[in-house]
Amino acid sequence: MTAVTLSEARPARLRVDGRLGQFALLVPALALVTIFFALPAIYMLRMSFNAHEGGQSYSEAWTFANYLRLLTEPIYLFSLGKTFLLALVTAAVTVVFAYIFALYLWLQRGWHKLVFLAIALCPLLISEISIIFGWWMFFPNNGVLSITLLQLGLIEDKISLMYTVFAAIVGLTYISLPFGIFILLSIFDGIDRRVLEAASDLGAPPLKTFAEVLFPLTRSGIVVAFSQAFVWTIGTYATPIALGPDSLWTIGLEIYQQMNTWRDWPFASALAMVLILLVLGSMALTRRLTGRDVTHHV
Amino acid sequence: MSPALELVHLSKRFGGVVAVDDVSFSVAQGEFLTLLGPSGSGKTTTQRLIGGFEQPDSGEIRIKGQRVDRLPPYRRDTATVFQSGALFPHKTVAENIAFGLRMRGVPAGEIGPRLKRALEVVRLGGFEDRYPAQLSGGQKQRVALARALVVEPAIVLFDEPLSALDLSLRLQLRGEIKGLHEELGFTAIYVTHDQSEAMAMSDRVAVMNAGRIEQIDRPENIFNRPANEFVYVFIGESCCLPLTVNGALRAPDGRPIDLSLARPLPEGAHRLYVRPKQLRIGSEAEVCENRILGRITFFEYLGDVYRYHVDVGGVGLFVDHAGMAPFGPGDQVLLGWSSRDMTVFQ
Amino acid sequence: MVWPFSQSDLFRWLHAALVTLIVLFIAVPVAVTAVMSFNDASLIRFPIRAWSLRWYLDFFSSSQWTQALRNSLEIAAYTTLVSTVFGTIAAYAFTRLRFPLKGAFYFLVMLPLFMPGIVLGLGIAIAFGGVELFGLQLYGGKALVVVAHCLWAMPLTFMVMEATFKTFDERLVEAAYDLGGGPVRTFFEVTLPMVSTGVISGALFSFVISLNEFVMALFLTTRDTQTLPVLMWLSLRSAGTPRLAVAAVVLAAAVFLSLVLVMLWYARHVRKLR
Numbered sequence: 040m041t042a043v044t045l046s047e048a049r050p051a052r053l054r055v056d057g058r059l060g061q062f063a064l065l066v067p068a069l070a071l072v073t074i075f076f077a078l079p080a081i082y083m084l085r086m087s088f089n090a091h092e093g094g095q096s097y098s099e100a101w102t103f104a105n106y107l108r109l110l111t112e113p114i115y116l117f118s119l120g121k122t123f124l125l126a127l128v129t130a131a132v133t134v135v136f137a138y139i140f141a142l143y144l145w146l147q148r149g150w151h152k153l154v155f156l157a158i159a160l161c162p163l164l165i166s167e168i169s170i171i172f173g174w175w176m177f178f179p180n181n182g183v184l185s186i187t188l189l190q191l192g193l194i195e196d197k198i199s200l201m202y203t204v205f206a207a208i209v210g211l212t213y214i215s216l217p218f219g220i221f222i223l224l225s226i227f228d229g230i231d232r233r234v235l236e237a238a239s240d241l242g243a244p245p246l247k248t249f250a251e252v253l254f255p256l257t258r259s260g261i262v263v264a265f266s267q268a269f270v271w272t273i274g275t276y277a278t279p280i281a282l283g284p285d286s287l288w289t290i291g292l293e294i295y296q297q298m299n300t301w302r303d304w305p306f307a308s309a310l311a312m313v314l315i316l317l318v319l320g321s322m323a324l325t326r327r328l329t330g331r332d333v334t335h336h337v
Numbered sequence: 338m339s340p341a342l343e344l345v346h347l348s349k350r351f352g353g354v355v356a357v358d359d360v361s362f363s364v365a366q367g368e369f370l371t372l373l374g375p376s377g378s379g380k381t382t383t384q385r386l387i388g389g390f391e392q393p394d395s396g397e398i399r400i401k402g403q404r405v406d407r408l409p410p411y412r413r414d415t416a417t418v419f420q421s422g423a424l425f426p427h428k429t430v431a432e433n434i435a436f437g438l439r440m441r442g443v444p445a446g447e448i449g450p451r452l453k454r455a456l457e458v459v460r461l462g463g464f465e466d467r468y469p470a471q472l473s474g475g476q477k478q479r480v481a482l483a484r485a486l487v488v489e490p491a492i493v494l495f496d497e498p499l500s501a502l503d504l505s506l507r508l509q510l511r512g513e514i515k516g517l518h519e520e521l522g523f524t525a526i527y528v529t530h531d532q533s534e535a536m537a538m539s540d541r542v543a544v545m546n547a548g549r550i551e552q553i554d555r556p557e558n559i560f561n562r563p564a565n566e567f568v569y570v571f572i573g574e575s576c577c578l579p580l581t582v583n584g585a586l587r588a589p590d591g592r593p594i595d596l597s598l599a600r601p602l603p604e605g606a607h608r609l610y611v612r613p614k615q616l617r618i619g620s621e622a623e624v625c626e627n628r629i630l631g632r633i634t635f636f637e638y639l640g641d642v643y644r645y646h647v648d649v650g651g652v653g654l655f656v657d658h659a660g661m662a663p664f665g666p667g668d669q670v671l672l673g674w675s676s677r678d679m680t681v682f683q
Numbered sequence: 684m685v686w687p688f689s690q691s692d693l694f695r696w697l698h699a700a701l702v703t704l705i706v707l708f709i710a711v712p713v714a715v716t717a718v719m720s721f722n723d724a725s726l727i728r729f730p731i732r733a734w735s736l737r738w739y740l741d742f743f744s745s746s747q748w749t750q751a752l753r754n755s756l757e758i759a760a761y762t763t764l765v766s767t768v769f770g771t772i773a774a775y776a777f778t779r780l781r782f783p784l785k786g787a788f789y790f791l792v793m794l795p796l797f798m799p800g801i802v803l804g805l806g807i808a809i810a811f812g813g814v815e816l817f818g819l820q821l822y823g824g825k826a827l828v829v830v831a832h833c834l835w836a837m838p839l840t841f842m843v844m845e846a847t848f849k850t851f852d853e854r855l856v857e858a859a860y861d862l863g864g865g866p867v868r869t870f871f872e873v874t875l876p877m878v879s880t881g882v883i884s885g886a887l888f889s890f891v892i893s894l895n896e897f898v899m900a901l902f903l904t905t906r907d908t909q910t911l912p913v914l915m916w917l918s919l920r921s922a923g924t925p926r927l928a929v930a931a932v933v934l935a936a937a938v939f940l941s942l943v944l945v946m947l948w949y950a951r952h953v954r955k956l957r
Binding site: 062069078083139159161162163164165166168169171177183213221270275276295298304308 | 713727772786795811837897912939
């Protein structure tokens with residue numbers, strides 16, 4: 040009440056407190072996402088129906104050719120399928136690792152917990168390129184792994200895991216792991232530990248306690264963490280080409296190639312629309328499965 | 338027949354802190370024993386050791402003669418009513434209560450009737466399909482109670498089950514628990530820091546302090562015949578008058594004082610305790626066997642009595658007096674008490 | 684506390700062993716890179732035979748690499764400024780206002796955070812590729828990179844600040860008004876100090892995100908404006924040298940330094956509040 044009377048006593052132009060003034064505070068953020076995300080996305084949608092001929096980036100048209108090309112030419116379908124599979128596997132591995140780690144973190148106390156939190160935070164603070172480079176020195180013939188195993192006498196010849204799907208999944212998991220850990224930790228932190236004791240107390244052995252109590256209580260966290268890792272991996276560009284085999288041609292890489300090598304803007308835009316759809320689709324699916332918004336959970 | 342529960346020289350430390358220090362007692366079949374003590378006294382740890390949530394460093398726990406101290410919780414015949422209730426939030430009331438029965442391999446045909454009876458016992462018929470989030474605090478504790486009782490464990494453990502509830506609900510539920518105990522005859526270990534709860538419900542009370550049991554006895558004896566100074570001070574309100582014997586018995590201000598004692602006190606410092614309700618003031622004090630002069634500092638109205646705060650040689654005492662007495666702050670008054678109401682500790 | 688499922692040591696050991704493996708997994712690329720940065724040889728080879736700081740000298744005497752570092756820091760600083768201010772004021776108004784389509788506003792503001800960098804980069808590149816402002820080519824300039832990075836950083840600060848303002852006690856503002864503080868003064872003297880922890884962590888997130896990001900930057904920079912991660916990526920694609928390890932360490936050092944500064948500030952701040 041007081042607020043109203045006081046501000047009414049002031050000249051109108053000072054009334055940042057008024058509703059209109061407060062709406063003005065929303066404008067910069069809204070402008071940023073509208074001008075640099077929403078409008079370009081709509082522009083890309085329009086662009087994806089354009090044609091690409093000769094030396095020009097695009098020519099005005101209304102055609103489904105780009106989408107047809109995507110759905111009929113095997114290399115693009117393969118690329119789509121591979122990206123999808125890669126994202127699924129990475130998300131699954133991420134969730135397993137993140138679950139084990141977050142559960143451990145949840146059970147720790149005091150400085151011990153802080154140390155493990157700091158460890159979980161590490162991959163989040165390091166650039167994707169540095170992570171790629173680290174594994175790039177670890178996996179090849181003359182890399183740390185091969186040399187170490189050789190010196191330990193565990194192998195006789197140098198080995199290389201470089202440029203394998205395995206290496207790509209390792210790199211991708213590394214990047215999405217911290218998000219998974221923190222999402223799951225926030226779920227664990229909302230659980231009263233005594234329910235586990237209660238289950239045990241009432242006669243449930245360890246694995247039963249997990250299946251009957253802990254797993255159902257953390258299910259939504261698992262779904263959100265999975266979706267998060269999936270969304271991140273599906274649009275990835277750098278890690279799969281740097282660590283994976285040449286055959287691991289993801290959509291992200293395809294977009295880059297179409298844009299920079301072939302200067303085929305319409306087709307690059309069509310591919311980008313597919314990515315956007317996949318992201319929106321997995322967000323919607325997550326929401327259906329958990330009743331929560333992914334956006335509420337990072 | 339062996340007792341329902343026996344603890345033998347049980348000890349547990351966390352890092353450098355001794356939480357439970359050489360605790361031994363046994364509980365008879367059907368007995369209601371309360372562990373009472375301030376926070377950090379080791380009462381909860383003792384109970385968690387019995388439930389199997391902590392492992393003892395040394396000592397033994399026997400349930401009906403069988404050693405259980407190395408068994409995990411799910412192999413012990415105990416069931417706990419947790420402070421928070423610890424209901425499974427993703428299961429309905431019925432599923433919560435049936436959980437223990439399923440885990441203990443009770444045949445499916447038997448679960449239904451037992452569940453129904455348990456719901457009746459805690460008066461929650463019709464709440465089967467609710468989730469814990471849809472229940473009030475009191476209802477949650479009733480479900481927690483039913484969930485523990487329905488498996489008919491050798492021992493029911495109560496971990497401050499009422500401390501999160503408001504006063505009237507607390508009084509009501511404690512009556513219900515007591516009633517169920519009389520009706521069903523289970524053996525109970527009840528942990529609380531609320532002495533009235535302990536006094537009202539228990540067959541016996543174990544007063545704990547710093548990991549040790551100070552006294553274990555019937556509630557009346559805990560109050561009337563405290564084993565030591567800690568129990569005296571912890572149970573009920575008390576006034577303390579420090580005394581010294583230095584040639585003669587002296588009050589806090591150093592002046593000699595005359596007390597009617599059964600036998601003389603040895604040289605050194607002593608502390609005399611009286612309950613505020615047993616102290617007399619003014620003309621009522623003149624007939625008492627023991628008397629001392631003091632000055633009123635202030636008084637307050639507590640609803641049923643007036644409490645007079647009296648300074649005696651620098652020591653603050655307080656006296657509860659029914660009705661207003663004819664004096665105010667600054668007045669010199671006589672305090673008196675009967676010898677049988679005082680306790681002296683060295 | 685008993686391990687949740689069992690007192691049996693088997694489960695506890697198994698869990699601890701798996702966690703150790705994950706910690707090793709997290710440590711491997713960090714350790715390998717840190718070690719390699721002190722390598723004396725001119726090639727990436729293991730085991731390392733001689734140690735030196737020559738690659739650090741090499742990094743800091745190369746104008747191309749130091750310029751990239753400067754570009755990165757500059758872009759990160761502007762991204763932090765813009766996204767913190769925009770995110771904070773928007774979250775402030777958002778928590779206090781009720782309006783139709785509030786959910787849609789939240790979704791729109793948060794959505795870019797979930798979009799792949801390649802999509803955001805492509806969108807900005809094709810939409811603003813030919814745009815000139817005041818006779819200056821937007822494309823290739825740092826401004827566009829800042830804006831692109833803000834698409835990730837701003838939603839994050841918005842989210843952090845929205846959570847912070849939700850827990851903020853509105854009565855303090857009323858008390859300030861009651862005592863005669865105007866809205867603007869109240870915001871700066873009461874509201875902002877109360878939520879400073881949120882603001883600082885939002886700013887830190889923004890800085891780190893911008894410093895580390897390179898897919899959008901790859902789309903939007905030229906040789907003159909390229910950031911350190913972009914240069915690292917291009918250099919890795921042609922031939923990896925130990926200089927890359929130094930660059931990775933320098934980048935990580937910048938991140939950790941900002942983290943330490945924030946922690947020091949936070950320690951002082953907390954002491955003041957006690």
